[in-house]
Amino acid sequence: MTDGQQIRCAAGSQSLLPEPIALVRRCDCVSRFADCVSLEITRRALEILRRAREIARIAAPLKLTVSKSILGCTMTAISRRNILVGAAASAAALGVVGSATAGTFGNPDSPPEGRINGKNRTSLDDPGPQNPTLAGQFPSFQDPPATDVNGMPLFWASFNNAHKRFQNGGWAREVTQVDFAISEDIAGVNMRLSENGIRELHWHQQAEWAIMLDGKCRITIIDEVGRPQVADVKTGDLWYFPPGLPHSLQGLGPTGAEFLLAFDNGKSTEFNTLMLTDWIAHTPPDVLARNFGVPADAFKNIPLDQRWIFQGTDPGPLAADERAVKSAKGVPAHPFVFSLSDLQPTRQNKGGMVQIADSRNFNVSKTVAVAMVTVKPGGMRELHWHPNADEWQYYIKGRARMTVFDTGPRAQTADFRPGDIGYVKKSLGHYVQNTGDTDLVFLELFKSDHYAEVSLSEWLTHVPPELVTQHLNISRETLARFPNTAPDLMPI
Ligand SMILES: [Fe+2]
Numbered sequence: 001m002t003d004g005q006q007i008r009c010a011a012g013s014q015s016l017l018p019e020p021i022a023l024v025r026r027c028d029c030v031s032r033f034a035d036c037v038s039l040e041i042t043r044r045a046l047e048i049l050r051r052a053r054e055i056a057r058i059a060a061p062l063k064l065t066v067s068k069s070i071l072g073c074t075m076t077a078i079s080r081r082n083i084l085v086g087a088a089a090s091a092a093a094l095g096v097v098g099s100a101t102a103g104t105f106g107n108p109d110s111p112p113e114g115r116i117n118g119k120n121r122t123s124l125d126d127p128g129p130q131n132p133t134l135a136g137q138f139p140s141f142q143d144p145p146a147t148d149v150n151g152m153p154l155f156w157a158s159f160n161n162a163h164k165r166f167q168n169g170g171w172a173r174e175v176t177q178v179d180f181a182i183s184e185d186i187a188g189v190n191m192r193l194s195e196n197g198i199r200e201l202h203w204h205q206q207a208e209w210a211i212m213l214d215g216k217c218r219i220t221i222i223d224e225v226g227r228p229q230v231a232d233v234k235t236g237d238l239w240y241f242p243p244g245l246p247h248s249l250q251g252l253g254p255t256g257a258e259f260l261l262a263f264d265n266g267k268s269t270e271f272n273t274l275m276l277t278d279w280i281a282h283t284p285p286d287v288l289a290r291n292f293g294v295p296a297d298a299f300k301n302i303p304l305d306q307r308w309i310f311q312g313t314d315p316g317p318l319a320a321d322e323r324a325v326k327s328a329k330g331v332p333a334h335p336f337v338f339s340l341s342d343l344q345p346t347r348q349n350k351g352g353m354v355q356i357a358d359s360r361n362f363n364v365s366k367t368v369a370v371a372m373v374t375v376k377p378g379g380m381r382e383l384h385w386h387p388n389a390d391e392w393q394y395y396i397k398g399r400a401r402m403t404v405f406d407t408g409p410r411a412q413t414a415d416f417r418p419g420d421i422g423y424v425k426k427s428l429g430h431y432v433q434n435t436g437d438t439d440l441v442f443l444e445l446f447k448s449d450h451y452a453e454v455s456l457s458e459w460l461t462h463v464p465p466e467l468v469t470q471h472l473n474i475s476r477e478t479l480a481r482f483p484n485t486a487p488d489l490m491p492i
């Protein structure tokens with residue numbers, strides 16, 4: 001096939017398109033298209049148009065003439081790459097006859113994958129049991145891009161369908177590796193504390209990273225040197241409690257607090273931490289007496305069950321608590337809280353902005369790095385990967401679609417809404433599109449002391465150009481237009 005070659009399809013040849021398209025094609029002329037449609041029920045007509053639009057979308061980058069030429073069964077091949085040698089049926093779908101045996105641009109696999117390769121209505125419909133409300137939340141599971149190939153472990157989870165544990169004073173729900181197998185590095189908890197609600201004094205073997213999603217709470221902690229900190233945390237602020245350091249949380253008035261916790265171990269659970277009440281209740285009274293230097297009787301009213309979350313009383317002004325906790329050993333060398341919302345963006349352009357907090361600016365955060373990403377409508381988080389750690393995502397606002405690329409090749413796409421969680425294994429390629437009409441805001445968390453990423457476009461613009469043009473069959477002029485400074489977000 002050469003540039004500019006005119007191709008005419010053969011009426012009645014097999015097609016990978018659904019039956020209505022094949023029907024149109026068999027009509028072999030534009031004038032009879034309307035007759036065909038008139039014979040179909042509305043649903044089938046709409047399906048025809050949807051398929052035609054899909055073909056036009058695929059063909060657009062190729063500069064193929066499709067809208068009329070497909071209906072009239074003719075099309076112009078612009079270059080050899082327009083119609084790659086591939087599956088005969090796939091080629092027929094684009095109105096091409098001959099011995100083509102492989103895929104096409106945007107539909108690369110053999111055997112082909114994706115709805116656009118369905119040969120007939122019954123290979124595309126879904127007559128079995130369905131939950132339309134739930135299915136409607138995942139358009140890319142119902143109709144994956146034709147570039148998705150093979151499968152991979154599910155990288156979507158959500159707090160929206162996680163069980164809430166309520167107590168007087170608040171609630172919590174969690175997504176750990178027990179529920180979300182891929183999530184090896186991070187376990188997530190979504191917690192609510194009422195006004196004055198207390199998450200009891202406790203500690204755990206994992207580090208605890210958090211962001212305040214709504215309201216305000218007071219944290220207390222003491223480090224291994226014996227230096228205490230008490231602080232009030234507002235919406236958009238972070239805290240980081242190193243492994244083993246004991247702490248507490250209390251929702252403040254008037255609204256209480258809701259926050260996200262991330263433990264740096266996927267197996268961690270919020271429902272099984274080391275708690276003050278548990279230990280005291282399970283220590284013999286004479287040992288308590290000896291340990292604290294008071295009569296055993298002083299403990300006769302201790303709770304015999306853990307409190308976990310309970311309703312407390314107004315803690316009063318912060319300054320009073322700061323005075324109350326004061327130690328001769330001073331205050332921690334670095335604060336355990338950090339204001340992410342006040343941080344200048346690391347990157348900002350037409351596509352959105354990125355704010356990064358890791359141990360370089362939030363010094364205590366030695367095992368968790370975070371990027372808060374805002375993507376404008378129509379924008380996308382560029383094709384990239386992270387060489388140092390898995391990425392655990394938390395979606396806060398807007399709608400998103402992420403595709404992950406792995407060896408094999410494997411590629412899979414999933415949709416995300418507020419409260420959902422995404423996960424990308426270390427070094428796997430991925431990108432995130434804003435599929436809504438409002439800002440998309442999500443967090444990228446890494447079990448690492450620093451944030452790191454490799455940008456595909458930055459890489460391709462910093463190797464000898466001939467290497468790239470020979471790999472991809474693109475022109476030097478095209479390559480010269482690639483962003484060369486890791487834009488993070490597109491458009492620039
Ligand atoms: Fe904790």
Ligand SMILES: [Fe+2]
Pocket residue numbers: 384385386391430444
């Ligand atoms: Fe990423």
